[in-house]
Amino acid sequence: MGAKIFSEKHQITFYETDVTNTVTPAMLVNMIILASEDQTDSLGVGAKAVADLGIGWVVTQYKMDITRLPKQGETIEVSTQATCYNRYFAFREFWVHDSEGHECVHVESIWVTMNHETRKIVTIPERIIAPSHSEKVKMIPRLSRPKKLTEADQLMTKQYRVRYFDIDGNGHVNNSRYFDWLLDALPMSFLTRHNLTSINIRFENEVQYHHIVTSEATLMTDIPDSIVTKHRITMENGDVATEAECHWEPIINHSAQA
Amino acid sequence: MGAKIFSEKHQITFYETDVTNTVTPAMLVNMIILASEDQTDSLGVGAKAVADLGIGWVVTQYKMDITRLPKQGETIEVSTQATCYNRYFAFREFWVHDSEGHECVHVESIWVTMNHETRKIVTIPERIIAPSHSEKVKMIPRLSRPKKLTEADQLMTKQYRVRYFDIDGNGHVNNSRYFDWLLDALPMSFLTRHNLTSINIRFENEVQYHHIVTSEATLMTDIPDSIVTKHRITMENGDVATEAECHWEPIINHSAQA
Numbered sequence: 001m002g003a004k005i006f007s008e009k010h011q012i013t014f015y016e017t018d019v020t021n022t023v024t025p026a027m028l029v030n031m032i033i034l035a036s037e038d039q040t041d042s043l044g045v046g047a048k049a050v051a052d053l054g055i056g057w058v059v060t061q062y063k064m065d066i067t068r069l070p071k072q073g074e075t076i077e078v079s080t081q082a083t084c085y086n087r088y089f090a091f092r093e094f095w096v097h098d099s100e101g102h103e104c105v106h107v108e109s110i111w112v113t114m115n116h117e118t119r120k121i122v123t124i125p126e127r128i129i130a131p132s133h134s135e136k137v138k139m140i141p142r143l144s145r146p147k148k149l150t151e152a153d154q155l156m157t158k159q160y161r162v163r164y165f166d167i168d169g170n171g172h173v174n175n176s177r178y179f180d181w182l183l184d185a186l187p188m189s190f191l192t193r194h195n196l197t198s199i200n201i202r203f204e205n206e207v208q209y210h211h212i213v214t215s216e217a218t219l220m221t222d223i224p225d226s227i228v229t230k231h232r233i234t235m236e237n238g239d240v241a242t243e244a245e246c247h248w249e250p251i252i253n254h255s256a257q258a
Numbered sequence: 259m260g261a262k263i264f265s266e267k268h269q270i271t272f273y274e275t276d277v278t279n280t281v282t283p284a285m286l287v288n289m290i291i292l293a294s295e296d297q298t299d300s301l302g303v304g305a306k307a308v309a310d311l312g313i314g315w316v317v318t319q320y321k322m323d324i325t326r327l328p329k330q331g332e333t334i335e336v337s338t339q340a341t342c343y344n345r346y347f348a349f350r351e352f353w354v355h356d357s358e359g360h361e362c363v364h365v366e367s368i369w370v371t372m373n374h375e376t377r378k379i380v381t382i383p384e385r386i387i388a389p390s391h392s393e394k395v396k397m398i399p400r401l402s403r404p405k406k407l408t409e410a411d412q413l414m415t416k417q418y419r420v421r422y423f424d425i426d427g428n429g430h431v432n433n434s435r436y437f438d439w440l441l442d443a444l445p446m447s448f449l450t451r452h453n454l455t456s457i458n459i460r461f462e463n464e465v466q467y468h469h470i471v472t473s474e475a476t477l478m479t480d481i482p483d484s485i486v487t488k489h490r491i492t493m494e495n496g497d498v499a500t501e502a503e504c505h506w507e508p509i510i511n512h513s514a515q516a
Contacts, residue, residue, distance in 0.1 A: 014427055015288035021427040030273035163442045164449055169279040184421045191422055
């Protein structure tokens with residue numbers, strides 16, 4: 001028996017889109033997380049039930065494959081399942097489909113449970129995952145690591161101070177904020193002329209209110225026929241908070257070519 | 259005959275709330291603007307129809323009176339009407355009610371129509387406001403000006419760089435961003451211990467992508483029995499982008515007093 005799939009619809013508003021009226025990756029992450037929260041709530045193993053055990057779910061990696069990012073006004077369907085898990089890691093998938101049933105985005109993600117006091121990873125309790133009908137496995141699927149920045153890379157760099165409104169109801173920086181910091185390091189002229197086709201993001205260390213983080217990005221020039229950017233967010237002590245790798249395709253303006 | 263009222267419901271998600279699970283003023287502004295866009299769209303005088311005339315609506319002031327800000331998971335009803343207008347100014351009201359019908363927020367706002375090319379204010383065309391059954395008046399209601407910062411005020415100051423994702427589909431900074439910049443200038447210890455009861459915000463000059471803005475705030479100490487903060491956002495050339503005045507009440511922790 002496979003994992004239970006949960007789906008919900010959402011109409012994309014103007015404030016969830018960018019200058020091109022396209023949903024932002026950060027808002028898309030918010031929407032998929034909402035679907036997984038609504039699923040676990042409906043199964044009686046939501047954030048509150050999990051917190052009562054003194055633990056919480058923490059995401060360590062997302063790999064998003066994007067056919068196209070939906071636009072303002074579109075009604076999308078967000079689906080999710082807790083595909084499989086082992087002692088320490090849970091593998092959850094998400095899909096975004098448009099109103100015609102075409103797949104827009106597929107997301108693979110890896111999660112751990114962390115003790116609230118010790119901040120240490122703990123064995124995933126059976127009772128919080130059993131209701132999802134998640135398959136117990138020896139090894140969860142392995143996601144590739146984002147390519148690392150090197151000393152030779154020419155960096156685009158911007159700094160961000162963690163703001164009051166970056167902190168969510170769990171008292172942590174909302175994960176979607178990292179997507180804004182990562183991508184904003186790229187110039188607007190690049191962002192408006194390319195479609196994001198995939199993003200692989202790994203969370204290493206958590207940043208806190210009032211921390212100053214540095215978002216570094218570079219365009220890879222040694223890969224023929226593909227447009228890849230590498231990203232890193234570092235903390236003031238030099239520790240890496242997040243690493244990411246993004247793939248892009250140029251936006252072909254058909255009307256201009258006609 | 260009064261102005262047409264338009265209402266729509268919205269369930270508040272975790273990503274529209276702050277560390278106290280309360281909707282953020284910025285997100286509330288997004289929700290009310292969505293309601294007015296949905297109303298004007300339904301009347302055939304939406305942003306696109308207005309843009310076809312070479313103009314656009316620009317808000318110059320919001321005055322929000324807040325009974326309480328709704329929480330995550332609540333389903334609210336957002337209502338709006340284009341109450342009245344004269345040659346140059348339109349007065350629009352918004353209400354937010356909770357699921358029991360209690361008023362949470364009332365917003366008064368003043369709008370002008372601006373020519374896209376000249377950036378000059380133009381006479382409001384009858385045909386874009388007539389479908390709203392807005393009342394034509396000599397004088398629209400006057401909103402008080404926010405109290406100004408003075409040289410003697412001790413300022414809390416933070417700087418912000420306008421980011422790619424601050425720009426919305428109109429090519430302008432989403433107005434809600436100013437609320438984040440204004441309020442984030444206050445310390446977290448203040449924000450988590452006080453409820454916002456009103457905000458009066460006036461937009462003077464528009465900021466652009468990559469501008470650095472300075473958000474200045476001060477706590478008024480010469481008003482007995484009330485907690486008032488004054489705010490100003492300035493641009494690099496010293497021009498004022500926004501001025502605001504906020505009223506607050508301390509959060510009484512009943513469980514701690516019991």
